[in-house]
Amino acid sequence: MFPLFIPIPIPLNLFRRRNYYVHHQTLTPTLLTHTLTPNNGVMLGTLPNDFLRMPQSRAQTQEEVDHATALHLQHQMMTQPQQAVGRLQMTVVSAVLNKNYGMTRMDPYVRVRVGHYVYETQTDTNGAKTPRWSKVFQIYQFPKGVNTVHIEIFDERTLTDDELIAWVNLPIPETIFQGETVDEWYTLSGKLGEGQEGTINVVLSYSTAPAPALPHPLGPVMMVPPPYAYSEYAHVPVYTLPPNQLPPTTATPSPTRPISEEDLKQVEEMFPSVEAEVVRSVLEASGGNKETAINSLLQMQDS
DSSP states (O other): OOOOOOOOOOGGGGOOOOOOEEEEEEETTOOEEEEOOOOOOOOOOOTTTTTTTTOOOHHHHHHHHHHHHHHHHHHHHSSSSOEEEEEEEEEEEEEEESSSOOSSSOOOOEEETTTEEEEOOOOOOOTTOEEEEEEEEEEOOOTTTEEEEEEEEOOSSSSSOOOOEEEEEOOGGGGGGGTTOOEEEEEEEEEEEEEEEEEEEEEEEEEEOOOOSSSHHHHHHHHOOOTOOOOOOOOOOEOOOOOOOOOOOOOOOOOOOOOOHHHHHHHHHHHHTTTTTHHHHHHTTTTTTTHHHHHHEEEEEEO
């Protein structure tokens, strides 16, 4: 009897040595070495920078750097202290006209032009030849090079266009830029001739708001591309310095001025419907500042 042999397939790669990698970290945190042990052979080397990382195009890398730079510049502009802002305050109080141009009555109002800015007062219904407005205009960021204010007085009509009855080119006094308040009457021109239409009372003042300071100083900011970006050129860090720091300013209260009878009389004439005691108390609460008292009385009347 013959023995029975059954062939069994045996894979040949079972007897081959397999190649494998052994990764270990050396004492240097950023340097990784790998060991290749085929057939008990040892090879040492440094992993490339793009090991196990997806390569990125130079266009995408530059776009991310530009985006980071734009964000930082925007933050720098937002935190940069603003310059001082000038404010021209003009109060059109009243006028005395020499002629009534209305058929039965005259309803005057004032239009003011300062540079490219145009302002209007309310209409004094049946104001006739003695209209009163007491309108305050706050003109911020006063335009440079403007040294006159053009004032026009119109008669408001219902069925026809409003009629221009008087005007004046008011020169801005230089003393207001030194902190003084100018309260003057200016002559009006019109159909009757130069300076023959009457007068108008205008109060001018100018103030400058202090520039705000940064709450916290900012140090140099370094921006570098993302660590996974791949480029054939080495990236150079970009340093940007914050804007100049300004010392914080402390607002000092304005000194209290004594209330003169002339100031009290002028304010009482501007507000004939307000009692004299109320006007005096408002002046005292404003520290003797006539301009502040006029604004307070105007707010009281509006409310």
